[in-house]
Amino acid sequence: MTFAGREVRVPWVMFDYGAVICTPQPADDLAALAAAAGAGVAEFQAAYWASRRAYDAAALTTAAYWQDVAGRLSASFTSPQIADLIRLDVASWGHLREDTVRLIRDLRREGRRLALLSNAPGELARAVAGLPVATCFEHLLFSCDLGVVKPDPRCFGRALGRLGAAPEEVILIDDREENVIAATGLGMHAIRFTGPEQARAALTGILATGRQLFG
Numbered sequence: 001m002t003f004a005g006r007e008v009r010v011p012w013v014m015f016d017y018g019a020v021i022c023t024p025q026p027a028d029d030l031a032a033l034a035a036a037a038g039a040g041v042a043e044f045q046a047a048y049w050a051s052r053r054a055y056d057a058a059a060l061t062t063a064a065y066w067q068d069v070a071g072r073l074s075a076s077f078t079s080p081q082i083a084d085l086i087r088l089d090v091a092s093w094g095h096l097r098e099d100t101v102r103l104i105r106d107l108r109r110e111g112r113r114l115a116l117l118s119n120a121p122g123e124l125a126r127a128v129a130g131l132p133v134a135t136c137f138e139h140l141l142f143s144c145d146l147g148v149v150k151p152d153p154r155c156f157g158r159a160l161g162r163l164g165a166a167p168e169e170v171i172l173i174d175d176r177e178e179n180v181i182a183a184t185g186l187g188m189h190a191i192r193f194t195g196p197e198q199a200r201a202a203l204t205g206i207l208a209t210g211r212q213l214f215g
Contacts, residue, residue: 012165013107013203015137016150016174017118017128020193021100022093029092036084039073047072056119058144062086065121090127099196101133103203108136115139117159117172119149139163150174151182160186171206173199 015021027041034044047069055065066085070077077085107114114137120128125142134140139162143149146158160167167187174180175193183190191202 012113012115012163012170014115014117014159014163014170014172015100015104016172016176016179016193017116017120018093019175020173020199021096021104021116021133023095023097025092026095029088029095033085033088033092036081036088037069037073037077038075043073044069053119053149055121056143057147057149058122062121062123086123090124093124094127096131096133097196100199103196103200104133104136107203113138115141115159115163115170117141117150117155119143151176151178153182153186156183156186156188171203173203 018024030041030045033048034041037044037047039047050072051060051065051068054060055062060068063082066077066082069085104114116128116134116137116139118125118128118141120142122142122144125140125144128134128142129140141159141162143155146155148155148158150156156167156172160170163170167183168189171189171191172180172183173191173193174183177192180190180192189206191199191206193199
C-alpha cells in the first residue's frame with residue numbers, strides 16, 4: 001500500500017476484545033448483574049455505562065466506580081455486593097466468539113504479528129490476559145494500563161508506541177464506528193467488525209493487496 005508517496009508493509013493485526021473476540025453481554029448476564037444491584041435492567045445499564053470510560057481508564061478505582069453506580073441507583077453497595085458485581089461483570093464479558101478465536105489462531109499460524117487493544121478495567125484485563133487465546137498476541141494492551149480509552153487518539157498513539165509501529169503498519173479490527181474513524185484518521189487501516197467471517201474476508205482483502213504490492 002502507498003502512503004505519502006511511499007510503499008509500506010502491514011505487519012500488525014490489532015483486535016478489539018469486547019463484541020469482537022467475545023460476544024456482547026448476554027441478556028441473562030445483564031439480568032444477573034441488575035438483580036445483584038437491586039435494580040431493573042434498563043436502570044442498571046444506564047448507571048453501569050455512565051462512568052464506565054473513567055473506570056476503563058483507571059481514573060476511578062474499582063470501589064469508586066461501583067459506588068458511583070450505586071449512587072446513580074440511589075443505593076449503597078456493601079463490600080460483598082461489590083465483589084459479586086465484579087465477578088458477574090467479568091463473567092459477562094467471557095463468552096468467546098469461537099469463529100473469531102479461530103481467525104486469530106489461523107493468523108498466528110501464518111506468522112502474523114498480533115496485538116490486542118481493548119477498553120477494560122483492571123479486573124477484566126487480568127481475566128482476558130489469562131484466556132488461552134491471549135497467548136496468540138505479542139502485546140495485550142488495555143486502557144486501564146494506557147490511562148486513556150478509545151476512541152481518544154492518545155490511546156491509539158500509546159498503543160502504536162508499545163508496538164513500535166507506524167500507523168500505516170497496523171490493521172485494527174473493532175466493532176465501534178467511532179474507534180474505526182479515529183484509527184483511520186491517524187493513518188491506520190481499520191475494519192469495522194460485524195461478524196467473524198466478514199472480518200476474515202475484509203482482512204484477507206487487505207493482506208492480498210499487500211502481497212500484490214510487495215511480493
